[in-house]
């Protein structure tokens with residue numbers, strides 16, 4: 001049809017001209033007209049006229065709908081990222097990018113993640129084709145994982161909600177006033193009579209000792225002299241007027257957990273970690289890999305760990321547990337697992353996208369950190385910081401999206417050291433952290449080693465031995481071999497739950513179950529009764545661990561947090577724990593295996609074994 005009308009137009013035009021040259025000119029004019037009409041028609045049909053105009057204006061900048069998408073992304077994260085030529089300008093100014101390599105790579109403008117309608121047109125233009133970008137195509141990788149995963153089972157309703165309504169998750173917690181960690185919290189929970197004895201305005205002797213040390217007030221984490229900062233002092237009115245969720249969450253810390261089962265401040269704090277503006281950034285000293293302190297607009301502090309690997313990357317089999325990279329998603333998953341197991345000993349952790357430039361570099365005054373920023377050959381902003389492992393150009397941390405955006409985890413920070421000092425304990429089943437040596441527990445008789453631990457303070461009384469067994473369950477499920485030490489709050493002495501911190505090396509392998517992590521359970525033939533009961537529940541179809549974990553993590557801004565094979569590994573390892581305990585019970589009898597809970601919970605509901 002189009003062809004016919006084209007011929008008619010040409011014939012009509014030709015009939016007006018006699019000479020052959022004029023006829024040829026007429027043909028050309030008609031051809032031009034026709035092409036313009038068809039192009040416009042197609043573009044109007046696609047609703048892309050605006051894009052085409054914009055693209056024609058500056059074909060080399062690779063702008064258009066892609067830019068609109070990028071701008072929307074930038075505002076969503078509150079970043080001040082500029083894109084297209086703006087992006088070039090920003091990088092130029094900020095990072096002194098002058099090299100043609102960086103600029104030409106950037107001016108191709110097309111991040112592999114962006115589906116933009118002008119891609120086809122770009123090929124026709126004179127833009128020189130750029131070599132394939134080595135940028136990690138994170139979205140694509142996530143998609144691949146999704147494609148490869150055995151699809152999650154379908155079921156109606158929320159298994160997580162049903163689990164949390166189970167009586168095992170509603171066993172009353174006996175908390176007395178003195179079980180609260182912070183003085184204001186003790187004051188809040190005290191009777192008017194008891195309040196007279198809680199001296200709110202006064203700091204403890206230890207706090208006073210530090211009070212006179214030099215410290216920086218301008219930023220609460222400035223110079224990271226966390227231990228030198230004084231503990232806050234209070235008046236009762238302050239406490240009653242306290243509205244900040246992160247502070248109220250800290251008021252809920254007790255001897256046995258970091259937050260109550262129904263504390264609404266957990267969700268509020270997670271929300272703040274996701275959305276509050278980053279106001280100050282500094283490297284956290286200590287530890288082996290890069291971590292950042294981040295102060296947020298609500299004055300809370302978060303601990304940031306960066307994205308390092310795609311979710312489906314397995315720890316290479318030859319890697320030692322102590323050389324493995326930390327994974328930000330493992331920190332997030334570990335928080336959810338801790339909560340699902342009802343331990344509540346790990347502070348809330350959320351994922352978040354960060355603008356490396358506006359939310360990290362611009363917010364830091366830390367020279368050691370700032371001098372490690374640069375722009376990679378494909379125009380992604382990178383840095384590596386200063387630490388003892390992997391803080392070098394070979395292990396740079398680079399934006400994976402839109403040149404500036406990087407995923408990370410942000411953990412709610414525990415109360416200040418001066419307000420709540422902590423004690424570090426060596427884990428009795430600590431590994432050797434040597435390429436050649438084995439730890440003592442690996443070479444001696446397991447049962448004898450366990451007896452010795454059990455008879456040695458602080459594991460001979462109170463809750464601590466049960467806590468070690470809980471830690472074994474937790475770490476075995478995640479495949480975390482990196483539990484060299486653990487911390488408790490000094491204020492609680494020997495009788496307090498361990499803090500579940502530093503799970504960055506968990507969730508490294510999907511097909512391997514590291515049985516040595518389970519040695520405290522298998523060689524002591526012991527497990528805490530309430531933990532065993534909950535594990536049995538989580539092995540049942542209606543509460544399946546992988547399903548409640550998937551559900552618990554799906555609201556995270558950077559979900560999916562774990563790939564499907566990692567979730568399935570959780571179910572498999574859960575069965576291994578239960579089988580180990582079953583064998584022990586057959587051998588030694590339930591009364592010798594199941595450890596009564598510290599709270600002496602009578603009538604713990606023991607679920608029927610899973611089918």
Ligand SMILES: Nc1ncnc2c1ncn2[C@@H]1O[C@H](COP(=O)(O)OP(=O)(O)OP(=O)(O)O)[C@@H](O)[C@H]1O
Nearest residue numbers: 286287288289303347411412413414501502503504
């Ligand atoms: N949420 C938190 N709040 C307060 N302090 C924390 C928090 N998370 C971690 N820490 C403290 O920071 C220390 C280092 O953190 P983490 O262990 O996660 O880093 P790391 O680099 O893995 O350290 P390491 O190399 O020693 O294992 C912890 O031992 C703990 O004392």
Ligand SMILES: [Mn+2]
Nearest residue numbers: 482502504505
């Ligand atoms: Mn660690």
